[in-house]
Amino acid sequence: MCGRYAATKDPATLMREFDALDGTDGAARGPDYNVAPTKTVVTVVERHPKDAEGAPLAGEAPVRSLRTMRWGLVPFWAKDPSVGARMINTRAETAQEKPAFRKALTRRRCLVPADGWFEWKAAGADGDRARPKEPFYMTSPDGSSLAFAGLWETWRDPKAEADALPLITCSIITTDAVGALTDVHHRMPLALPADRWAGWLDPDRTDVTDLLRPPERDWVNGLELRPVSTRVNNVRNNGPELLERTGPEATDLDGGGSADGALFDVPR
Incomplete structure (x- = not known):
């Protein structure tokens, strides 16, 4: 699953990595080493330019841009936005069936840039049930951004004024873990x-079934699996020290990662 991640790069850096324009209008947060649900996050979308009435401009190529959204998808038909806290993740296997996600899957897809994500080793996996959960950090060894497949929606408060700004929210898609990561967690x-970025973002593509498969083994x-401090357990803690290696040397998953086969999860 994905319940916590790090995103520390500024819009200028993400613009270069994702070949996108900056559409955040200054709303992007600073470096966030402990991104949690309901926070404002930077995403990447690709949309056709529209005229003053909101109609797509004929003959105009889609434009890729950075946008800010709140993490936790609120379906357009929801009665209030609190439902978003329960929709931070979307299972790839059921996204095409669930009413909250299926329309967004065909029309409103995004990428969610991240430096890496956190998982927690289940307490008592080695027989010591008194030991707290151990956090680990998955990241790209070369420092390049990871891009999570996401969905987004626009929600308008039926009680608000007609010209009130809508709430834009997103959800991160999860899938079965593969390869050595199955020794870490059953989901990712x-x-x-x-x-796969261009295909996922293509606004003219409505069927992305083949892109919902897990990444190659x-x-x-x-990817690198890095043990980190339990300070990340508290969402109020936020700083580069949360990503620092603790304990054993960091290793990539191909080199063994977690040899004990324990499952990881977000602390509840």
Whole structure:
């Protein structure tokens, strides 16, 4: 699953990595080493330019841009936005069936840039049930951004004034873990390699069934698994020290990662 991640790069850096324009209008947060649900996050979308009435401009190519959204998808038909706290993740296997996600899957897809994500080793996995959960951090060894497949929606408060700004929210898609990561957790965010970004963002593409598959085993095995401090357990803690290695040397998943086969989860 994906319940906590790090996103520390500024819009200028993300613009270069994702070949996108900056549409955040200054609303992007600073470096966030402990991104939690309901926070404002930066996403990448690709949309056709529209005229003053909101109609797509004929003959105009789609434009890729950075946008800010609140993490926790609120369906357009929801009665109030509190439902978003329960929709931070979307299962790839059921996204095409669930009413809250299926329309967004065909029309409103995004990428969620991240430096990496956190998982927690289940307490008592080695027989010591008194020991607290141990946090680990999954990241790209070369420092490049990961891109989680996401969905987004626009919600308008039926009680608000007609010209009130809508609430834009998103959800991160999750899938079965593959490769060596299955020794870490049975689920993972659907991180898309760069060669899948264009297909996922294409606003003219309505069927993305083939892109909902987990990433290739070799790509996942190239990620780094890094033990980190339990300070990340508290969402109020936020700083670069949360990403620092603790305990054993960091290793990539292809080199063994977690040898004990324990499951990881977000602390409840």
